[in-house]
Amino acid sequence: MTPSTRRVLLVEDNDSDAQLYAAMLQELQADTVDNPTATPTEVERVTSLEPGLAELTDREQTYDAVLLDLNLPDSTGLETVDRVVDADSDVAIVVLTSVGDQQLGTEAVDKGAQDFLIKDHVTPRVLAKTVTYAQTRKAQTKQIERQRNELSVLNWLIRHEIRNDASIILGWASALEADSPSEQRSLDRIEDASNHIVTLTESVGELISTLEDERTELDVVQLGAVLDAEVTHFRENYESASVSLTGDASDASVKANQFLGTVLRNVLLNAVDHNDTNTPSIEIDVHHSTAGDTDAETTTIEGDAEQEYVWVDIADNGPGIPAETKASVIEKAYSGDADGTGIGLYLVNKFMQQYDGEIRIEDNSPRGTVVRLGFVPAVRA
Numbered sequence: 001m002t003p004s005t006r007r008v009l010l011v012e013d014n015d016s017d018a019q020l021y022a023a024m025l026q027e028l029q030a031d032t033v034d035n036p037t038a039t040p041t042e043v044e045r046v047t048s049l050e051p052g053l054a055e056l057t058d059r060e061q062t063y064d065a066v067l068l069d070l071n072l073p074d075s076t077g078l079e080t081v082d083r084v085v086d087a088d089s090d091v092a093i094v095v096l097t098s099v100g101d102q103q104l105g106t107e108a109v110d111k112g113a114q115d116f117l118i119k120d121h122v123t124p125r126v127l128a129k130t131v132t133y134a135q136t137r138k139a140q141t142k143q144i145e146r147q148r149n150e151l152s153v154l155n156w157l158i159r160h161e162i163r164n165d166a167s168i169i170l171g172w173a174s175a176l177e178a179d180s181p182s183e184q185r186s187l188d189r190i191e192d193a194s195n196h197i198v199t200l201t202e203s204v205g206e207l208i209s210t211l212e213d214e215r216t217e218l219d220v221v222q223l224g225a226v227l228d229a230e231v232t233h234f235r236e237n238y239e240s241a242s243v244s245l246t247g248d249a250s251d252a253s254v255k256a257n258q259f260l261g262t263v264l265r266n267v268l269l270n271a272v273d274h275n276d277t278n279t280p281s282i283e284i285d286v287h288h289s290t291a292g293d294t295d296a297e298t299t300t301i302e303g304d305a306e307q308e309y310v311w312v313d314i315a316d317n318g319p320g321i322p323a324e325t326k327a328s329v330i331e332k333a334y335s336g337d338a339d340g341t342g343i344g345l346y347l348v349n350k351f352m353q354q355y356d357g358e359i360r361i362e363d364n365s366p367r368g369t370v371v372r373l374g375f376v377p378a379v380r381a
Contacts (some may be wrong), residue, residue: 008131010045011052011084012096013072017119018045021096021311025131039132049075049083056088065092065131067114070104078104078111081170085112092138094130114138122290163201170194184295189236196233216354216355220378223286223310224249230264234272242279247286252310254375256355263351264312264376266344267371271316272334273344281317286310288377307373309358317368345371 008025012018022043028362044063046052056063059085070080084093095116114134117127173191178184183243225248235243254260289309321329330349347371352359358374
């Protein structure tokens with residue numbers, strides 16, 4: 001057996017069906033002219049679930065995929081899928097259903113199978129492609145699970161190790177006595193930064209959970225208070241940058257959550273981190289769109305209704321974002337500086353989607369970028 005050979009466990013009690021599926025899986029690989037890249041396949045057949053589970057739990061052999069009938073002598077229905085998943089969480093499962101059992105096939109996928117086939121519609125090519133797709137989908141699912149596990153470890157590391165070190169720094173800074181106003185300002189900044197790190201590490205787990213949950217619950221958040229706090233904190237940490245705020249956000253209530261500050265902060269940081277001038281300039285403007293406004297830049301049409309937004313426009317004087325990457329920059333988590341973007345705008349976009357809001361990337365004049373954030377008002381102004 002070559003390393004590239006695919007091993008398939010066929011769990012089917014009907015002899016004629018089993019012979020047909022085994023022949024189909026091996027038919028394409030025999031045609032070396034029309035299918036030179038067909039995957040060599042070995043098929044092991046069992047007639048009931050219990051022998052199949054024994055095969056899957058045998059540590060001396062592994063299977064890449066299982067073709068699983070859901071009407072077996074010793075097991076029927078979705079419980080059959082559950083037992084296979086419990087026996088081998090790494091194997092790809094393709095369920096075989098009858099013509100009238102399409103709904104059962106869909107429910108089997110929800111239970112952990114990768115795909116299903118209607119028996120009367122199976123052809124050699126369809127079967128081979130479905131098994132290959134199931135293997136690919138299973139591999140992708142396992143990769144996502146590994147990444148989530150790694151993320152959990154990172155979450156633990158941040159919440160424990162980094163928070164502990166920040167608490168130590170905070171304790172040392174509190175014990176120091178300043179001899180001058182300038183030293184006191186420096187100590188205050190150290191304490192503020194340490195407190196911010198501690199607060200961030202305490203909320204990072206909740207932030208990750210919020211990003212993974214596409215149906216997160218939204219609250220009524222006072223935009224003005226959050227924006228003022230972020231601008232104040234930004235000015236304290238970036239003295240060389242010029243930040244101006246126009247418009248009135250004091251009475252603006254929007255639909256968001258506790259991470260609204262994270263959204264605004266990431267846009268501000270992106271504006272200064274990738275700025276190529278000696279004096280970064282950031283202009284923030286808050287304004288409202290109105291129902292019936294014909295300006296396409298301030299109104300989104302949803303069905304027959306116009307969605308009003310509270311807009312926060314954050315403009316900078318940096319190098320700008322190339323036209324060809326404006327759309328993709330918020331869809332992918334860029335990490336390099338080559339295109340002047342970072343993971344921050346991707347994070348912002350994820351939250352704005354949860355807020356049912358809008359994010360737009362436009363050119364500033366004479367240079368730079370304008371990031372426009374449209375928030376759904378919680379209370380109409």
